[in-house]
Amino acid sequence: MSSLAIKTDNLVKVFGEKRAVDGLNLSIGKGMIYGFLGPNGCGKTTTLRMLCGVLSPSEGEIALLGESVTPYPMKIRSKIGYMSQNFSLYNELSVIENLNFYALLYGLEGKEKKRRIEDLIEVTKLTEYRNTLARNLSGGWRQRLALAVAIIHQPEVLFLDEPTSGVDPVSARLFWDIVYELAAEGVSIVVSTHSMDEAEHCDKVGFLDKGHLLQEGSPAELRKAFPAKMVSIRTDKPMQLSHELSERFGSQMHSYIFGNEVRIRLENDDEQMLKEYEYRRVEPTLEDIFVYMTEHNSVA
Numbered sequence: 001m002s003s004l005a006i007k008t009d010n011l012v013k014v015f016g017e018k019r020a021v022d023g024l025n026l027s028i029g030k031g032m033i034y035g036f037l038g039p040n041g042c043g044k045t046t047t048l049r050m051l052c053g054v055l056s057p058s059e060g061e062i063a064l065l066g067e068s069v070t071p072y073p074m075k076i077r078s079k080i081g082y083m084s085q086n087f088s089l090y091n092e093l094s095v096i097e098n099l100n101f102y103a104l105l106y107g108l109e110g111k112e113k114k115r116r117i118e119d120l121i122e123v124t125k126l127t128e129y130r131n132t133l134a135r136n137l138s139g140g141w142r143q144r145l146a147l148a149v150a151i152i153h154q155p156e157v158l159f160l161d162e163p164t165s166g167v168d169p170v171s172a173r174l175f176w177d178i179v180y181e182l183a184a185e186g187v188s189i190v191v192s193t194h195s196m197d198e199a200e201h202c203d204k205v206g207f208l209d210k211g212h213l214l215q216e217g218s219p220a221e222l223r224k225a226f227p228a229k230m231v232s233i234r235t236d237k238p239m240q241l242s243h244e245l246s247e248r249f250g251s252q253m254h255s256y257i258f259g260n261e262v263r264i265r266l267e268n269d270d271e272q273m274l275k276e277y278e279y280r281r282v283e284p285t286l287e288d289i290f291v292y293m294t295e296h297n298s299v300a
């Protein structure tokens, strides 16, 4: 039996002239949380849609749970859960009615259906909203209902497309607690995001740019492989310091303001340039790494 939830071989999606996804080779282990990270339009949603069988690839192969599945047969579909960016909910139905509807679609009946729905309401803490219409739920509650609906049939692989965009931080945290729980139970999770914070939750991150995979690894591996250095200078006047640095060193020096610090990316022997300043070494964030990767590997 394959230990991989997903394997792709040279996956391509072309829309007219546009190569939205351009030769992706992925190996995603079972029970792993894998995150696609990248700017708007880099191909995250298109990749997710191909992986979950909604879009057919222009070229390449996808194997899901060890089976080659292009196009996806029905028996594979039942093992997949998909939470789209728009949350596939019926606004005119209440929380419980949405859950009932999806449970019936997936063939759940009787006591099994009731038990599954009650479990999900408890896990997502939707108890007091069970009779609220989906249209009247605020962002975080809608998101949790969308997750409950996506996992009602206990999928083995779950796809989440920018699940916490527009959701408050407390709800986002609760959402991730549920996702971790699912991964601990063995569910393989593929998530797309452009939030670097969200990417920190993933076991493995793939940086996408213009349909290409620039780099992948765990957040710790990506930090370790970062070929530059990040340093920080504390200051009460970050704007002033930032201007000073760019006047002195121009585009040679990449810096940005971070609260009351100016963070600077140093390459080669740039450290010499800062000898008059009191700086300290800091860990690169995933954003630092992504910006570096995009600048150094960007494909035309």
Ligand SMILES: Nc1ncnc2c1ncn2[C@@H]1O[C@H](COP(=O)(O)OP(=O)(O)OP(=O)(O)O)[C@@H](O)[C@H]1O
Pocket (backbone or CB within 6 Å): 015, 018, 020, 038, 039, 040, 041, 042, 043, 044, 045, 046, 047, 194
């Ligand atoms: N159905 C389509 N027809 C034509 N072009 C498309 C279609 N779907 C996506 N694209 C194009 O393919 C590229 C990748 O889009 P995609 O939605 O996959 O990116 P994304 O990384 O998910 O972006 P976002 O973060 O905005 O959701 C974009 O240039 C987009 O305009």
